[in-house]
Structure formats: C-alpha cells, structure tokens
Amino acid sequence: MKTFLSNLEWRFATKKFDPEKTVDKEDLEKILRAIRYSPSSFGLQPYHIYVISDREIKQRIKKHAMMQSQVTDSRYLLVFCARVDVNKRISSYIDLASDGSATKKLLFQPLKIVVGRFLKNNIPKEGTPGWTTRQAYIALGFALAACAELLIDSCPMEGFNAKKVDETLGVPEHLKSVVLLAIGYRKDEPEHKKVRFPNNDLFTHL
Numbered sequence: 001m002k003t004f005l006s007n008l009e010w011r012f013a014t015k016k017f018d019p020e021k022t023v024d025k026e027d028l029e030k031i032l033r034a035i036r037y038s039p040s041s042f043g044l045q046p047y048h049i050y051v052i053s054d055r056e057i058k059q060r061i062k063k064h065a066m067m068q069s070q071v072t073d074s075r076y077l078l079v080f081c082a083r084v085d086v087n088k089r090i091s092s093y094i095d096l097a098s099d100g101s102a103t104k105k106l107l108f109q110p111l112k113i114v115v116g117r118f119l120k121n122n123i124p125k126e127g128t129p130g131w132t133t134r135q136a137y138i139a140l141g142f143a144l145a146a147c148a149e150l151l152i153d154s155c156p157m158e159g160f161n162a163k164k165v166d167e168t169l170g171v172p173e174h175l176k177s178v179v180l181l182a183i184g185y186r187k188d189e190p191e192h193k194k195v196r197f198p199n200n201d202l203f204t205h206l
Helices: 004-010 025-036 055-062 086-097 102-107 109-122 130-149 162-169
Strands: 047-052 076-083 153-157 175-184
Touching (some): 025 130, 086 109
Antiparallel strands (some): 076 175
C-alpha cells in the first residue's frame, strides 16, 4: 500500500526525464495548490512562480542552466522567484484580508507595525531577498512533497544564472529567481539506492 512516507522513499532528484510523457493539468493544479497553501511567515507569501511548458522558452533557459537536460525534457519547469518589495506586500495582504473594509483595516494596524519591525531587522533594504528566498524554499518543499504524493518525478535545481533567467523571462524588478523545479516522469529508474544518514546522525532527542 502506497503512503505519503513510502512515496518520499520512492522519489529522487530525477536527472533524466522522459520528454514523451506528459503531466495531467489536473495534477499540475494540485501541485500549485500545495504551493499556494504552504506555510509562510505572516502569511505574506513573498514569492512568485513562473510555470513554464513552452519548449522554446525552456530551451532559452537551458542555456543559462549549465545545459541541464531536466530543463527541456521535463513537462513543466517552475521558476521560484523571491519578492524584494515586501513592504508593499504587507499593504496588499491587509487589503486582501480586510475585504476592503476600512474598519477591518484598522484592526490589522498592529500586525502591520509588528511585521514592519521584523522586516526592518531581517531585510535591511529593498532588493535584498535573503529572507524571502527562505520563504520560497518552504513553498518549494511543499511542491516536492506534492509531486511525491502524486508519484510525479521532480528535480530542484540551483545550478543556473539567475540574472540571465530573469532577463529571459522578463522578470520585473521586484522579483529575483532563486530556484528551479523540473516536473515530469523519469526515463529510467535510479541507478543507485537512496542513501540517507541514520537517525542518530540527524536527530538529537532531549
């Protein structure tokens, strides 16, 4: 019987995708839903994801991603971008959460102050995506888990020229690409067994 944990054991960072196999749009929507509902600090979701299926665009990205075949052979390529305009994001969040009600907006003012102080200490200036990058990686983790749950192969990738990828996609100034995720189906089974350090190396119980 397949379970979430057994599916995690099944998954691996797929290097060779079968370009002939497609991923159902319904399954893609489930993966995107997992990203949307992943936890984020203060609920700000300070990231944006480009979902790319166009082969020509993927081919252009491949040139800036060490010519890795996952970029073009996968069915979808997700480009996770961290936001660097987080102060604006707070206002947008309050507008959304208050449903446009002036009264409700007043109730969110203490939150705005708390979040503003936090951001001032963690993001010293606009254009610094360190904290938002970590938030984007949480969303990436949920995408990887959703793929495993659906028995869809995936491969997270950091080996790319972020500036060139941003230029290729026409990414606006308030976004910076930080990690790629190739999604599709494996061409071959893994050549080697999965290796993981033992529990006593990873965990300390106190």
